[in-house]
Amino acid sequence: MIRKIAFNLFAWALVLAVAFPLFWMLVTSVKPQFELFRRPPTILPETWTFEHYIGLLKETNFLNYFWNSIILSTTTTLIVVAIATIGAYSLVRFKYRGRETLAFLVLFTYLLPSVVLILPLYLMLVQLGLSNTITSLVIAYTTFALPYALWLLRSFMAGIPEDLESAALVDGATRLGAFRDVILPQLLPGIISTALFTFILSWNEYLFALVLVNSDEARPLTTGVMNMLVSSFNIEWSLLMAASVMMSVPLIIVFAFLQSYLTRGFGAGGVKG
Amino acid sequence: MATRPKTLLERHYALLGLALIAPTVLVFCAVIVYPLISAIYLSLFSIFTPTLEGEWVGLANYRELLTSGDFWSALRVNLIWTIGTLTLQIVAGVGMALILHQNIWFRSLARSLILFPYFVSTVVAVLVWKWLFNDLYGILNHLMMTAGIIDWPIDYLGMMPNALISVILVGAWKYFPFVVIAVLARLQTIPDALYEAARIDGAGPVARFFDVTLPQLRDVLVVIIMLRAIWDFKEFDLIFLLTGGGPVNSTETLPLLVYKEAFALNQMGMASAYAVVMMLIMLVFMILYVRRTRSVDGA
Incomplete structure (x- = not known):
């Protein structure tokens, strides 16, 4: 049982590592510009914004x-x-x-x-x-x-x-x-x-x-x-x-x-x- | 059967068959066969790209190409890139396929996540990785520094050997899902009885992998390796967009060299010569793959 859980965790850690760049793309796209330069970086956005999407379509x-x-x-x-x-x-x-x-x-x-x-x-x-x-x-x-x-x-x-x-x-x-x-x-x-x-x-x-x-x-x-x-x-x-x-x-x-x-x-x- | 005279119906069918293939043949001739022949023809000229005017130089382009350092350096980089990224793709691909073959939680979601990099546009992949690689604000440098692997931010794309390593890694990330899917499909057809027999004989997991799984995967792996070798060898987008061949020309592969000769140095004829030589090199792999596919088809 423990072996099974450990294997599952290991497998998912690898899957998430492969998917991380795509996750990071999503997260970055909804962060306000100033939050990108925060150290340490925020993993989930503190403030969510869709201004980049609107700007992309309009400007x-x-x-x-x-x-x-x-x-x-x-x-x-x-x-x-x-x-x-x-x-x-x-x-x-x-x-x-x-x-x-x-x-x-x-x-x-x-x-x-x-x-x-x-x-x-x-x-x-x-x-x-x-x-x-x-x-x-x-x-x-x-x-x-x-x-x-x-x-x-x-x-x-x-x-x-x-x-x-x-x-x-x-x-x-x-x-x-x-x-x-x-x-x-x-x-x-x-x-x-x-x-x-x-x-x-x-x-x-x-x-x-x-x-x-x-x-x-x-x-x-x-x-x-x-x-x-x-x-x-x-x-x-x-x-x-x-x-x-x-x-x-x-x-x-x-x-x-x-x-x-x-x-x-x-x-x-x-x-x- | 060749001696039997053809019936009217058979002749009618043969004509219909030809009519149905005609559009394909026409398009092939116009956009593939004709350009292919003119590529060889162009390589015998010296052509200035902006005016498209040129003069016959015979084999001079080829002579220059073989004696110039550019070609050999690009070929070397091309081989390092191909072998490096292909090896990683195969190892990671087989490993991940073995994992996804197990009954893990939310298996289909895991499979989708793994598959995504392969289908995403190279432009998207490159933009995301450039942001990850960013020397000041990139998450990669931050994570590596937090983990204590490095003391100072690394320049991933602007220095050697980092640039070549980065390109190889991103290539592996982008293309290993192809190996995963192909291997996974094959794994599902290996009969359980083989594993049972091995288990009864007292084989552990590692022994079962080498004695049962790997021999069963051999054929599919050969096909995958040939296909991916061909595709990796001719890769343009990923390398061009990540480094543009730089720093200087240390990640410049043959496809990039063709592009540079034609549109940056404006030497269309010379570029064609590079393209033709590159195709000749690839021809070896291509013939191997085609022959193999035909023999599998025929069996």
């Missing part, structure tokens, strides 16, 4: 960046998941020459470093006159999101029994009819997982946003918030922590309600030993 470009990130991530996710769903269906359930090579290419690009693609992409998008637009970022984000989504959906698709589709075909359904009525409903959890992963990847992306967008109209949160750090003369940590919390809001929502989809995605993402 900075935060909302603008937030909105850009929402549009950018949603568009990327919709396009990528649509293309990847039919692509994965084709890769898993159809037979044609070059199919294996294609699957191999998908896995290969899934591992490719962005840094290799970014220079030619930059040149390409500048020449197309798309630099400094959200569109340019959507195009750039497909480079990592599409291989990722394809790879994930391919394993989900492989997990659906082939008999179901055959039965529908015997009953007189067309291939596309069977896809719509039999495969899609079965694949739905996988599609949700993939969409969540794609959304989070796009939401968190930094390098492409740094290189391709240099105007506040199109800037997403990642580079926008970093700019707030770099451009301010004396760093307002509470404000930055409030921005960090707000930036993690979509993630917190996913964690609270849809976490099982995230862990399912892990299993499918090529880590099946």
Whole structure:
């Protein structure tokens, strides 16, 4: 019994140590500025304040960046998941020459470093006159999101029994009819997982946003918030922590309600030993 | 089966299959294959980034790269970073997975808390750690001084070897949850009978770990190590945002060098050469991983 309690305490001490930076982010974001410089630091805020959140929304470009990130991530996710769903269906359930090579290419690009693609992409998008637009970022984000989504959906698709589709075909359904009525409903959890992963990847992306967008109209949160750090003369940590919390809001929502989809995605993402 | 003539339906299906994969192939060609080829092509030019004008220099970029100290220093830092952070991720990840596999209080909450750093944006992670690392008001210096580990505040990011160690630690913190989840999933499929048998044979907890758990985890660990090695090797955001490669260039890895050449030194051609060489190095890991995945798929 005592051993069990000791082990539990030990386990939770480790978990809390890992979670501490995030706890500290929350605490700092609701402390008044002067309390940050107190020695010794207060673990819980003496005075709670939401002035940083209000200031963030009213006096900075935060909302603008937030909105850009929402549009950018949603568009990327919709396009990528649509293309990847039919692509994965084709890769898993159809037979044609070059199919294996294609699957191999998908896995290969899934591992490719962005840094290799970014220079030619930059040149390409500048020449197309798309630099400094959200569109340019959507195009750039497909480079990592599409291989990722394809790879994930391919394993989900492989997990659906082939008999179901055959039965529908015997009953007189067309291939596309069977896809719509039999495969899609079965694949739905996988599609949700993939969409969540794609959304989070796009939401968190930094390098492409740094290189391709240099105007506040199109800037997403990642580079926008970093700019707030770099451009301010004396760093307002509470404000930055409030921005960090707000930036993690979509993630917190996913964690609270849809976490099982995230862990399912892990299993499918090529880590099946 | 190759000798049998294809029926009309089969041919129809093959066409449908091709139609469904067509969007993927088109996008792949436009945003991945074409840029990949032009990256190699660009590396043969000397290009001034602001004007994007350049002249053919052949292999001069590569010759310069291999003889310059920058490349070798970045490669060295890159390897230290990758090996350091990967080792910590694996050790911490397996350890935490073993703990979370036990029936501890509020297990699902604990799992969520552990998972969070992995999904949080690198920008958020870096901002939080910069605040923790702050030399005057950071909590880390305060805690370490209270505990008597240090006498004076430490400069975590502005000095060597602190900067590299800090970057490695933050990388481990951010990415070890990946190992936890992957290992945890595997642990749940190890049959209890194996542990029972070991217990009957008189094996203690430590012996059971080495004789039962570790052999069972071997395959998944190999996959995790290869994947994480590839991802850690190409990491840009975390290092760039934490130290920017500094102090001077002591935490500058290859991806950061590519960025610096292209957008700070305005040498687009040279930067492409760095990127191509970096990809060639990674190709070794990538081929290993792809081959392994294919053999697992085929079995």
